[in-house]
Amino acid sequence: MERARAAPAPEKIRRASAWTDKKETMKPASFRYHAPKTLDEAVAVLAEVAPDDGRVLAGGQSLVPIMAFRLAKPTHLVDINGIKELAQIKVDGGKLRIGACVRHAAFYEPVCDGPLGRLLATVVRSIAHHPIRTRGTFCGSVAHADPASEWCAVVATLDGEMVAQSQRGERIIPAKDYFAGIMTTTLQEDELLTEVRLPMPAPDTRVGFQEFSRRAGDFALSMAVTIYRLEGGKIADPRVGIGGAEPRARRIAEAEAALRGKQPGADVFNAAGEAAAAAIDPLEDIHTGAEYRRDLVRAMTRRALDSAA
Amino acid sequence: MTHGGNGHDYPTPPPASERRVLGHAVTRIEDRPLVTGRGRYAGDINFPHQLHMRVVRSPKAHGRIISVDASVALKMPGVVAVWTNDDIADLSPIDFRADKNATGIREFRQPALAKTYVRYIGDPVAAVFADDPYVAEDAAEHVALAIEELPVVMSASDPPGEFEPGRSSEAIVLHHSFGDIEAAFKNAHAVVEIDVQTGRHSGVPMETRGAIGVYDAAKDLLELHGAAKIPHRNRETLCRMLKRSPSSLHVHESHVGGGFGIRGELYPEDLLVLVAAMRFKRPVKWIEDRREHLMCANQGREQRHLARIAVDKNGHILGIEDEIFHDQGAYIRTHGVNVPNRTMCMMTGAYKVPAYRAKARVRLTNKTPAATYRAPGRYESTFVRSRLMDAVAAKLGLDPVEVRRRNLITADELPYVIAFNEPGIEELEFDSGDYPALLDKALKAFGWDKLQAVMKRRRAAGELVGAGVAIFMEESGRGPSDNARIKVDPDGDVELITGGASLGQGFETSMAQICAEALGVDYQRVRVIHGQTDLIDHGIGAHAARATVLTGGAVHVTATMVREKAIEFAAELLQTPAADLDIVDGMVMRRGAKDGGPSISLGDIAKRVAPGSKLLRGRDPQLAAHGWYNTDHTVFPYGVHLAVVRVDRDTGKVAVERFMVAYDVGRAVNPLLIEGQLVGGCVQGLGGALSEEFVYDESGEPLSATFADYLMPTLHEVPDVEVLLTEDAPSPRHPLGLKGAGEGGINGAGGVIASAIDDALQMPGAITRLPVTPQRIRELLRRRATA
Numbered sequence A: 001m002e003r004a005r006a007a008p009a010p011e012k013i014r015r016a017s018a019w020t021d022k023k024e025t026m027k028p029a030s031f032r033y034h035a036p037k038t039l040d041e042a043v044a045v046l047a048e049v050a051p052d053d054g055r056v057l058a059g060g061q062s063l064v065p066i067m068a069f070r071l072a073k074p075t076h077l078v079d080i081n082g083i084k085e086l087a088q089i090k091v092d093g094g095k096l097r098i099g100a101c102v103r104h105a106a107f108y109e110p111v112c113d114g115p116l117g118r119l120l121a122t123v124v125r126s127i128a129h130h131p132i133r134t135r136g137t138f139c140g141s142v143a144h145a146d147p148a149s150e151w152c153a154v155v156a157t158l159d160g161e162m163v164a165q166s167q168r169g170e171r172i173i174p175a176k177d178y179f180a181g182i183m184t185t186t187l188q189e190d191e192l193l194t195e196v197r198l199p200m201p202a203p204d205t206r207v208g209f210q211e212f213s214r215r216a217g218d219f220a221l222s223m224a225v226t227i228y229r230l231e232g233g234k235i236a237d238p239r240v241g242i243g244g245a246e247p248r249a250r251r252i253a254e255a256e257a258a259l260r261g262k263q264p265g266a267d268v269f270n271a272a273g274e275a276a277a278a279a280i281d282p283l284e285d286i287h288t289g290a291e292y293r294r295d296l297v298r299a300m301t302r303r304a305l306d307s308a309a
Numbered sequence B: 001m002t003h004g005g006n007g008h009d010y011p012t013p014p015p016a017s018e019r020r021v022l023g024h025a026v027t028r029i030e031d032r033p034l035v036t037g038r039g040r041y042a043g044d045i046n047f048p049h050q051l052h053m054r055v056v057r058s059p060k061a062h063g064r065i066i067s068v069d070a071s072v073a074l075k076m077p078g079v080v081a082v083w084t085n086d087d088i089a090d091l092s093p094i095d096f097r098a099d100k101n102a103t104g105i106r107e108f109r110q111p112a113l114a115k116t117y118v119r120y121i122g123d124p125v126a127a128v129f130a131d132d133p134y135v136a137e138d139a140a141e142h143v144a145l146a147i148e149e150l151p152v153v154m155s156a157s158d159p160p161g162e163f164e165p166g167r168s169s170e171a172i173v174l175h176h177s178f179g180d181i182e183a184a185f186k187n188a189h190a191v192v193e194i195d196v197q198t199g200r201h202s203g204v205p206m207e208t209r210g211a212i213g214v215y216d217a218a219k220d221l222l223e224l225h226g227a228a229k230i231p232h233r234n235r236e237t238l239c240r241m242l243k244r245s246p247s248s249l250h251v252h253e254s255h256v257g258g259g260f261g262i263r264g265e266l267y268p269e270d271l272l273v274l275v276a277a278m279r280f281k282r283p284v285k286w287i288e289d290r291r292e293h294l295m296c297a298n299q300g301r302e303q304r305h306l307a308r309i310a311v312d313k314n315g316h317i318l319g320i321e322d323e324i325f326h327d328q329g330a331y332i333r334t335h336g337v338n339v340p341n342r343t344m345c346m347m348t349g350a351y352k353v354p355a356y357r358a359k360a361r362v363r364l365t366n367k368t369p370a371a372t373y374r375a376p377g378r379y380e381s382t383f384v385r386s387r388l389m390d391a392v393a394a395k396l397g398l399d400p401v402e403v404r405r406r407n408l409i410t411a412d413e414l415p416y417v418i419a420f421n422e423p424g425i426e427e428l429e430f431d432s433g434d435y436p437a438l439l440d441k442a443l444k445a446f447g448w449d450k451l452q453a454v455m456k457r458r459r460a461a462g463e464l465v466g467a468g469v470a471i472f473m474e475e476s477g478r479g480p481s482d483n484a485r486i487k488v489d490p491d492g493d494v495e496l497i498t499g500g501a502s503l504g505q506g507f508e509t510s511m512a513q514i515c516a517e518a519l520g521v522d523y524q525r526v527r528v529i530h531g532q533t534d535l536i537d538h539g540i541g542a543h544a545a546r547a548t549v550l551t552g553g554a555v556h557v558t559a560t561m562v563r564e565k566a567i568e569f570a571a572e573l574l575q576t577p578a579a580d581l582d583i584v585d586g587m588v589m590r591r592g593a594k595d596g597g598p599s600i601s602l603g604d605i606a607k608r609v610a611p612g613s614k615l616l617r618g619r620d621p622q623l624a625a626h627g628w629y630n631t632d633h634t635v636f637p638y639g640v641h642l643a644v645v646r647v648d649r650d651t652g653k654v655a656v657e658r659f660m661v662a663y664d665v666g667r668a669v670n671p672l673l674i675e676g677q678l679v680g681g682c683v684q685g686l687g688g689a690l691s692e693e694f695v696y697d698e699s700g701e702p703l704s705a706t707f708a709d710y711l712m713p714t715l716h717e718v719p720d721v722e723v724l725l726t727e728d729a730p731s732p733r734h735p736l737g738l739k740g741a742g743e744g745g746i747n748g749a750g751g752v753i754a755s756a757i758d759d760a761l762q763m764p765g766a767i768t769r770l771p772v773t774p775q776r777i778r779e780l781l782r783r784r785a786t787a
């Protein structure tokens, strides 16, 4: 295998460890580092290096640890942190548009009025720990698609849209066509996720979120995002999204059906929890058996509904 | 030259209020470099022209090595060599520290590089040496291993397999007993049996392991840097293995980022850097990465106990019997079979147990080797004993606290001797204490009675809350000897050279306090040296709560010698009877004198007794001494843990609402540091009780090789630990009354959490296994719901 360190470094391709004082070596396997300044440049570099296992580097909070373990050995990294146009967050046409370089920590204070800003400000507090939130990005989470990503659960519940850019053009992928499985999405390897768009729910929408993790800041073993409105005292437009329990986050129609048209209350919320627990096809591992995962989904769904305000 | 105790009883030492610095919560003297980023850990130690080592580890849990192909790695620029076992064929496997345990188990020692078989994932198979650490790591990935897989044994409860052809993986069966066990069970009013286990758990220090080997050919001197815990004892083992004399091999400790019993033992990598340094005539450095640490450093605790207890109708214990399945992992490392032995030896705790019989099956499995971890054998045995006491209470319908109280050894029964039938097993002689009194103090401080009422109300409102109590004995300060050298500089600064070691526990401060108290100087003027075998020939190190007791004893003895010498000369210089003199703040003066009286500083005395001084008149120059503290006793601190937990019935999660460590330390050198030890230990104990576990899949793959999978409690998961430190029972076996404090925070944590969860669930005996994960709680609740 040809190694990066043997090749001469072209001008715009800095060595990964140029900042270390002498030796050009490091804990991860060698790679070439690219730091484009514009979106066009980034997409061009990505097109060039993607076939050769080139990857986007956003906040690095998922990618860098797995590189340090050498579980991932990308040969090129395209660092998008220097692209100013990707750092934007704005409301536009009834949608919240979150650029690729917007960090988790940006959501501590509501980024927009109404239920969406509140929901995001609640959810962000369950993602990792503060230092990680200051680097990790919303879009990075959605690109990485960990089954237990809180943002993925939010995107799935709200039917958000992913904006993918490549040299071939721009593509808008709805959530239902985007999440494909454990850490897999329908984003192509030469595509940069430039933006995620979340629809703004009506102002009277109630939003709830609950998750269960072994310790504060750990990836959750299950989570629920619940959203509904009241029409004449009855639940309308219910959405129940479950994350962390299946290979990908998704809305659970059975739980939504258990809510629709009902008066909110313990029995109805319990029924929705039961429906969600029954509907999922649980991930299983040595720490979390199927039955336990269902227990958690049941509890989180009910509690999210309880907490919805 | 030699002073110090050898078994006789000392008078009761004065309390802190009558002392100047000993016993006071003074701040640490070692922190300045640590908090200003000037610490010097193994990773910070570098030598010119050093090589870096990377270990190629087995990806299979059990197998026969067919081939190791390093041809690609060897061609990579910067790679100097790749070793396999063939390159170190003459090196003995890693030896036991104490030879006395070695009969019948030597065959199970670990070679520095696997020879024919690999026995766990992470087992070192080859070592790559290169000019750069990451070149070595790159090259290591290109060393191709061909391994023929063999069946694995993943549990000590499973039938034993083969360690190697023809050799059972049950290495040895150990026995401890006393009294008439048959009669105890025959005459019992009731017998209860339990089947319980402690999970695989270990100390995970912030600093991973590191070793730097340096060979000075000009002096024929071999040095190991990055050592910790027991530099002197490791030197002995290394000398034996490398066939070198002690004066030609030195071990150096620098800052150490945590030890907990696992850091500082000799491991394959320590041997490899030393042999390589000699062979390549270049320094060789190795720094472990976190993944390696979680797969290769000593693990511990994993035991299953089939225990039964016989009681009379009042709940008095008649006998305890236990069969232990001790999961030793892949090899028997430096401690030999110390952990199962300590488990059996401390099983009866602070209770009067007339008859006892225990058997430990030490079984090899295809997991990371196991050894000592903070409170080895005690965390385990306190858990088992607590489970037994709760089972008795449930069976007889008695209050769990009352059952415990009834069985405690009382103050008038001390010293209390436990002698075992088996030859060669050291007897226990509990030296001093009042165990029921500490229990009462702890219950009172915790507000136990009021708590019961509060919990009752909360339960009625639907909450699952519960509380528990665990009582335990600790052991510390086991002999035989330690020594110290003290010298007063002409400017009055004091150099104190010890054979102790510092793992971050505040060793420097404690030793400075003991020295300063005896000598009458400011403790901040004492420079404390530790962990350097070239500066002092013997040292006990820092393990098994020994440092403060033994090294502290030696410091006290030596400082007293220097004091006497200073006063002897001062008496001549000041023309005052020695008996009237005292040393205050480094000045020798008339006892009780206010300002103005004749005085002389220690620094001035040091100047006046320089070599050649007329004052000496045949006496040795220098204001200095070398003293020893010898003992053939162990001292026994004791403690009580109390906890309140709340269980989330939907998720099974346990929240620890309160935790108290009540501990009698005899005499505290520094209550602040002891509190730190107790709280830190407690947090580790909660980890083992609730979340930390080294889990393996059925093929031997370690599933806890990152911090995302090995769940240490964080600030969010632990309550503010309450500490009740008492000094009611100074040890009569120690000149300062000291007992150790390193392990009292962790000892009872598993036991007490199990009791509290049982209570919260109102299911006596429900908890049979640590850690108590939320999933296991949910299973219990489900079983109860369907029952």
Ligand SMILES: Cc1cc2nc3c(=O)[nH]c(=O)nc-3n(C[C@H](O)[C@H](O)[C@H](O)COP(=O)(O)OP(=O)(O)OC[C@H]3O[C@@H](n4cnc5c(N)ncnc54)[C@H](O)[C@@H]3O)c2cc1C
Binding pocket: A055, A056, A057, A058, A059, A060, A061, A062, A063, A064, A065, A100, A126, A127, A128, A129, A132, A135, A136, A137, A138, A139, A140, A141, A143, A144, A146, A148, A149, A150, A151, A191, A192, A193, A194, A217, A218, A219, A220
């Ligand atoms: C200790 C710890 C705890 C954590 N806990 C949680 C948690 O509870 N919940 C949670 O959701 N996350 C958690 N994380 C992960 C964290 O939120 C990451 O920030 C996030 O998963 C990835 O975002 P990033 O910007 O860091 O992406 P990176 O790590 O830079 O990239 C991740 C992957 O996504 C790709 N990628 C990133 N951005 C783009 C893009 N714009 N277009 C195309 N591909 C892209 C990268 O190529 C890479 O493959 C935790 C991380 C740590 C270290």
